[in-house]
Amino acid sequence: MPEIPHIDVQAQYEPLLAELRSRFAEVVDSGRFILGPNVRAFEEEAAAYLRVARTIGCGNGTDAISLVLDALRIGAGDEVICPAFTFYATAEPVARAGATPVFADIDPVTLNLDPEDVAARVTPRTKAILAVHLFGRPGPVADLAALGVPVIEDAAQAFGSPEIAQVGVATTFSFFPTKNLPGLGDGGLVATSDEELAERIWMLHFHGSKDKQTFEYVGVNSRLDELQAAALRLFLPHLDGWNAARREAAARYAELGIGEACEPPADEPGHVYHMYCVRTPERERLREALRDAGIGHAVHYSTPLHLQPALAYLGCSEGDLPETERAALENLCLPLWAGISREQQERVVDVLRAVPVP
Secondary structure: OOOEOOOOOOOOOHHHHHHHHHHHHHHHHHOOOEOOHHHHHHHHHHHHHHOOOEEEEEOOHHHHHHHHHHHOOOOOOOEEEEEOOOOHHHOHHHHHOOOEEEEEOEOOOOOOEOHHHHHHHOOOOEEEEEEEOHHHOOOOHHHHHOOOOOEEEEOOOOOOOOOOOOOOOEEEEEOOOOOOOOOOOOOEEEEEOOHHHHHHHHHHOEOOEOOOOOEOOOOOEOOOEHHHHHHHHHHHHHHHHHHHHHHHHHHHHHHOOHHHOOEOOOOOOOOOOOOEEEEOOOHHHHHHHHHHOOEOOEOOOOOOHHHOHHHHHHOOOOOOOHHHHHHHHHEEEEOOOOOOOHHHHHHHHHHHHOOOOO
């Protein structure tokens, strides 16, 4: 294991282990494992936190996007504009629905969708814009919504940002264990203030039925697990504190001089730093230094979605999205989590600053 990990997934919940085990024991003793009281309570608590009318728990963040697309009746012949600098799970549900992912370029500072480039790609077949709040930074949802196309927010990396779930028709989340609000396995959530849409999503996630007797849609089986909901209910009240600690750690990197070795991410009030992603054209030299020092790190989306083999049928080519492709070559995510120490961050910065400039 690295001397300093890229992410310490246990650091946040380790102080809560005794209570976590107690809550798990309550679920086991109750014998209620599917759509039980913890799922219902978490959906209500998450809706209140997110300031939306309804949330629906589901199996994972990918399913959350699929459920929204299905509820919006998006399918063959339709287009959905989305970024290519994101995880595959953003575009995969679009393709599986039979619709066409249309990739737009990103803003080089925020790494989120560039509204001007999105506007140039809107056609009569565009049925939605799928905006990702990348690495915890809120995307330009209001500017995208002004284009007159429904916006779906992929907020898998941004739970806790006050900017999300207020403009788009629906917002999707993942509770993968490395996320800001982590589960202890897979889990997902859809948030919306459209009651009709919420009802369709609820039915779709439960085989297209309200009562398990009459089936009104061809749905799926994608439900949030009762044990995961019990954990998420415990973690949710701590989320703001965890995100504040992430922001403090990001500010500390700047204070320690990370900008002397690479280009740090620009800060903004709603950024919750799911990842601390810097940029450098000397990425491989910095990675080698980090590896030699036993410091964990990550590179994300080095092959952006428009160049992935599974989506080659779309006919995209290298050079189509210049800012996306440059970010794919330059991004480097450094250690950051709620609880990283100043000493650990000093070590990271010292190692990077010691790399000779060519």
